[in-house]
Amino acid sequence: MRRVLLLLLVMxxxxxxxxxxxxxxxxTLPATNPSQGRIYFYRPSALGAAVQPDVTLNxxxxxxxxxxxxxxxxxVAGNYTVAASTETEKKLTFTLDPKQExxxxxxxxxxxMVGRIVPELVDRAEAEGELKDMSYIAEPLK
Amino acid sequence: MRKGVLLLIVLGLAACxxxxxxxxxxxxxxxxxxAETIEVTRAAKVSxxxxxxxxxxxxxxxxxxxxxxxxxxxxxxxxxxxxxEGAHVHEAYLxxxxxxxxxxxxxxxxxxxxxxxxxxxxxxxxxRQP
Numbered sequence: 001m002r003r004v005l006l007l008l009l010v011m012x013x014x015x016x017x018x019x020x021x022x023x024x025x026x027x028t029l030p031a032t033n034p035s036q037g038r039i040y041f042y043r044p045s046a047l048g049a050a051v052q053p054d055v056t057l058n059x060x061x062x063x064x065x066x067x068x069x070x071x072x073x074x075x076v077a078g079n080y081t082v083a084a085s086t087e088t089e090k091k092l093t094f095t096l097d098p099k100q101e102x103x104x105x106x107x108x109x110x111x112x113m114v115g116r117i118v119p120e121l122v123d124r125a126e127a128e129g130e131l132k133d134m135s136y137i138a139e140p141l142k
Numbered sequence: 143m144r145k146g147v148l149l150l151i152v153l154g155l156a157a158c159x160x161x162x163x164x165x166x167x168x169x170x171x172x173x174x175x176x177a178e179t180i181e182v183t184r185a186a187k188v189s190x191x192x193x194x195x196x197x198x199x200x201x202x203x204x205x206x207x208x209x210x211x212x213x214x215x216x217x218x219x220x221x222x223x224x225x226x227e228g229a230h231v232h233e234a235y236l237x238x239x240x241x242x243x244x245x246x247x248x249x250x251x252x253x254x255x256x257x258x259x260x261x262x263x264x265x266x267x268x269x270r271q272p
Binding site for chain 1: 221222223225229230231232233248249250251
């Protein structure tokens with residue numbers, strides 16, 4: 001029984017993000033262009049860790065929903081739609097103003113066959129409380 | 143066995159929430175800024191969309207008037223976010239007719255979503271001058 005639990009733990013570990021924490025990198029991130037805003041994405045839960053769909057912003061892939069990971073993109077002010085396709089797709093729509101920072105939490109919701117990711121818009125205070133434990137995933141910035 | 147089937151049905155239904163009821167709406171922006179701001183003095187519960195689930199407008203939350211639609215004045219949250227959820231999640235602003243919450247303005251969709259029991263929900267707030 002212990003071996004099975006250990007095996008499960010070992011299998012789950014690579015599924016979670018690793019890297020510098022939010023508090024370590026946030027002050028080193030470049031300032032946004034005055035005409036742009038910044039959108040942070042993060043997934044605080046490791047529940048359903050095997051489910052890591054692509055995350056799209058207005059149809060363009062910006063990253064994946066990796067547990068305990070966060071990343072950001074800078075975009076010009078305007079209207080945006082976030083989606084993460086799993087067995088069903090739940091979209092989030094919001095506006096972005098110049099110099100504004102938006103925080104999108106990628107919440108796992110268990111479905112019939114597999115889990116699905118529901119993007120939620122959260123305010124700064126709530127997001128920063130959760131982000132402090134998240135690891136920075138730089139890949140989407142390339 | 144029956145319980146398992148029931149659970150599957152419940153999970154299935156939860157994954158198929160209906161789309162938020164809405165109709166196209168034209169927002170006439172407030173100009174020039176700064177706009178009037180209100181502070182909610184007592185939390186209010188308001189139902190949303192076709193399912194009628196409850197959302198709470200928190201006490202102490204502040205909202206700034208950004209314009210007007212045919213149904214009322216439109217207020218955007220300051221330093222917080224507000225969303226309504228059906229099949230999808232939408233950023234939303236409050237639409238008030240005097241002190242009654244009549245619905246929500248969806249800025250991306252440029253649409254008005256009526257609150258099912260909105261006209262019966264009064265919002266207690268105080269005005270802050272710009």
